[in-house]
Amino acid sequence: MKMYCPSLTDYQRLNTRCVMVGDVGVGGENPIRIQSMTTTDTMDTENTISQSIRMIEAGCEIVRITAPSIKDAENLKNIQKGLRERGYKTPLVADIHFTPNAAKIAATIVEKVRINPGNYADRKRFQTYEYTDQSYIDELDRIRDRFVPLVQICKENGTSMRIGTNHGSLSDRIMSRYGDTPLGMVESAMEFIRIAEDEGFHDIILSMKSSNTQVMVQAYRLLVKTMNDENMNYPLHLGVTEAGEAEDGRIKSAVGIGTLLEDGLGDTIRVSLTEEPEREIPVARILSNRSREMDKTENIIPSLNELPYDPFFYKRRKTNSIFNIGGDQVTRVVGNLSLKDSISRDDLSPFGYIYASKQDKWHVSDQAIDYLYLGQKRIDFKIPGTLNIINDYKEDSIDSSGFFLYSVEQLDKIPTEEVAFLTCKASDNIFKNLKRLPKCIVVLETDARCAYSALRRFFISCIENKIFNPIIIRRVYDSPSSNDTLIYAATDIGALQIDGFGDGVWLDSMHNNSFNNEISFGILQASRTRISKTEYISCPSCGRTLFDLQETTEKIRSKTDHLKGIKIGIMGCIVNGPGEMADADYGYVGTGPGLISLYKGQDVIEKNIDAEKAVASLIKLIQKNGDWQEPNNV
Ligand code: SF4
Numbered sequence: 003m004k005m006y007c008p009s010l011t012d013y014q015r016l017n018t019r020c021v022m023v024g025d026v027g028v029g030g031e032n033p034i035r036i037q038s039m040t041t042t043d044t045m046d047t048e049n050t051i052s053q054s055i056r057m058i059e060a061g062c063e064i065v066r067i068t069a070p071s072i073k074d075a076e077n078l079k080n081i082q083k084g085l086r087e088r089g090y091k092t093p094l095v096a097d098i099h100f101t102p103n104a105a106k107i108a109a110t111i112v113e114k115v116r117i118n119p120g121n122y123a124d125r126k127r128f129q130t131y132e133y134t135d136q137s138y139i140d141e142l143d144r145i146r147d148r149f150v151p152l153v154q155i156c157k158e159n160g161t162s163m164r165i166g167t168n169h170g171s172l173s174d175r176i177m178s179r180y181g182d183t184p185l186g187m188v189e190s191a192m193e194f195i196r197i198a199e200d201e202g203f204h205d206i207i208l209s210m211k212s213s214n215t216q217v218m219v220q221a222y223r224l225l226v227k228t229m230n231d232e233n234m235n236y237p238l239h240l241g242v243t244e245a246g247e248a249e250d251g252r253i254k255s256a257v258g259i260g261t262l263l264e265d266g267l268g269d270t271i272r273v274s275l276t277e278e279p280e281r282e283i284p285v286a287r288i289l290s291n292r293s294r295e296m297d298k299t300e301n302i303i304p305s306l307n308e309l310p311y312d313p314f315f316y317k318r319r320k321t322n323s324i325f326n327i328g329g330d331q332v333t334r335v336v337g338n339l340s341l342k343d344s345i346s347r348d349d350l351s352p353f354g355y356i357y358a359s360k361q362d363k364w365h366v367s368d369q370a371i372d373y374l375y376l377g378q379k380r381i382d383f384k385i386p387g388t389l390n391i392i393n394d395y396k397e398d399s400i401d402s403s404g405f406f407l408y409s410v411e412q413l414d415k416i417p418t419e420e421v422a423f424l425t426c427k428a429s430d431n432i433f434k435n436l437k438r439l440p441k442c443i444v445v446l447e448t449d450a451r452c453a454y455s456a457l458r459r460f461f462i463s464c465i466e467n468k469i470f471n472p473i474i475i476r477r478v479y480d481s482p483s484s485n486d487t488l489i490y491a492a493t494d495i496g497a498l499q500i501d502g503f504g505d506g507v508w509l510d511s512m513h514n515n516s517f518n519n520e521i522s523f524g525i526l527q528a529s530r531t532r533i534s535k536t537e538y539i540s541c542p543s544c545g546r547t548l549f550d551l552q553e554t555t556e557k558i559r560s561k562t563d564h565l566k567g568i569k570i571g572i573m574g575c576i577v578n579g580p581g582e583m584a585d586a587d588y589g590y591v592g593t594g595p596g597l598i599s600l601y602k603g604q605d606v607i608e609k610n611i612d613a614e615k616a617v618a619s620l621i622k623l624i625q626k627n628g629d630w631q632e633p634n635n636v
Contacts, residue, residue: 096130241272294452
């Protein structure tokens with residue numbers, strides 16, 4: 003059985019051991035802990051203290067600080083002292099990459115150290131090596147020699163440890179044997195956990211971060227399964243790396259973190275945004291506070307013993323291609339104007355269709371909806387050719403200019419040979435009917451509190467019953483908070499997309515149509531199932547950052563946000579940047595004060611150029627590689 007969580011149908015948190023980080027318990031019965039990381043220079047004691055206080059006041063329960071050198075590690079003492087003197091007892095975590103000596107010092111000062119198994123004992127050279135079984139064992143012995151002293155210091159000082167794998171910084175050894183796969187990520191941590199366990203050390207928390215939400219979710223699931231197989235129960239720290247900023251960053255974080263939380267996985271979370279760290283906390287709170295336990299009045303979701311799909315590997319559910327939906331076609335987006343009294347051409351602009359009256363022409367954006375639901379209404383002007391109308395079916399309605407939407411009560415009215423839409427609830431048992439309606443597109447809804455579980459159960463029943471009708475996921479949110487709506491929608495729809503479920507999305511909320519449309523396309527982009535814009539993989543910044551990340555990201559975005567499908571990494575430092583921008587097409591990486599290096603994939607193309615000229619040089623590089631398009635200024 004390929005299970006990775008306690009239950010797929012009845013929310014339960016994974017039973018992990020409690021690891022103390024100072025006075026803060028992580029895992030076990032403890033609430034999901036919220037944490038973040040400072041972005042100041044660790045040697046700047048006062049600024050780091052002030053920023054930590056802002057984070058703590060915002061609700062941060064664990065503060066992480068980078069310790070790139072021995073001097074930085076030593077300065078953690080001053081930061082800790084300053085915080086304690088001001089009455090703040092929040093535990094501190096030292097973030098370590100490449101410098102075991104800094105880790106050993108930090109472990110005597112702060113409550114937790116975070117190591118990256120990809121670079122604790124290895125320097126990445128982006129080379130492939132052939133290992134025999136013996137030479138691999140020899141490598142592990144070398145790691146043991148470097149890692150055991152840190153484990154001993156942690157044991158002696160009551161310091162806990164996070165073994166935090168990053169998809170983008172796996173060692174050459176792991177890459178050579180497993181590739182940059184979720185399995186490689188899990189094995190990377192397991193090598194270190196097994197050594198720690200041999201030393202009798204169990205105060206360990208684990209993470210499997212990636213900027214690719216599919217990889218991130220699969221890696222955590224595989225980690226839990228592997229821990230189950232090896233009788234381990236370490237708490238999980240969840241995060242999506244380099245998620246970016248603003249709505250995109252929030253959506254990406256919710257798709258990754260929210261998906262796992264819905265299945266009861268995750269004991270502490272960090273939402274990583276290219277913004278001030280205190281702004282991460284409210285997003286993390288919405289994710290952690292979401293109510294997931296079923297209400298007693300709700301329909302029980304039928305339990306599951308077997309999964310008919312692989313939760314560790316992305317594969318879209320097999321569906322019939324009907325009209326322009328299902329099969330291999332991109333996930334479609336539905337807009338809703340059924341509540342509008344009268345509909346004009348301008349009402350289509352929030353949905354990506356802008357009418358130029360002078361030329362009598364429609365401009366269609368990359369984020370234009372595919373279907374527009376009008377209820378009983380009709381449109382009295384010519385609509386763009388790429389837009390299709392859905393009207394409610396009524397006995398006397400014969401003049402729809404598009405397709406009819408039927409209810410479950412109208413099932414026997416649906417023509418078997420015509421394309422039609424059927425709206426139903428996840429608890430409806432309509433599988434026999436769907437068998438005789440191969441051209442019917444399902445619009446799936448639920449009122450269940452665990453929307454993901456309820457909707458997923460319907461998809462699983464479709465697989466079990468060999469039903470191939472395309473399914474549009476419809477979600478309706480009534481929260482007046484746009485942040486709540488964004489995060490809940492990204493979680494529910496994104497989680498299903500990551501499982502390969504859903505041929506279309508239809509989002510209704512209390513917010514305007516532009517918001518609903520942007521969020522719908524944003525979720526598909528974040529779950530990598532429909533690319534409609536440029537993707538920015540920007541690091542959240544930390545004490546190593548060599549330029550103003552927010553300002554630079556904005557500058558790059560303003561010049562390149564029309565380059566649909568291009569992924570641009572914007573990384574604050576050369577130490578981790580190139581590795582962590584993972585699968586970016588182009589990279590903009592800080593290499594020194596005022597100096598930038600530009601990358602094409604993993605290859606450095608221009609080194610140490612003046613930061614003033616770097617954005618222009620990046621554009622030239624994109625042009626040279628044939629990926630540039632002139633912006634279409636409508
Ligand atoms: S890539 Fe960014 S967040 Fe990561 S270590 Fe460098 S500056 Fe810090």
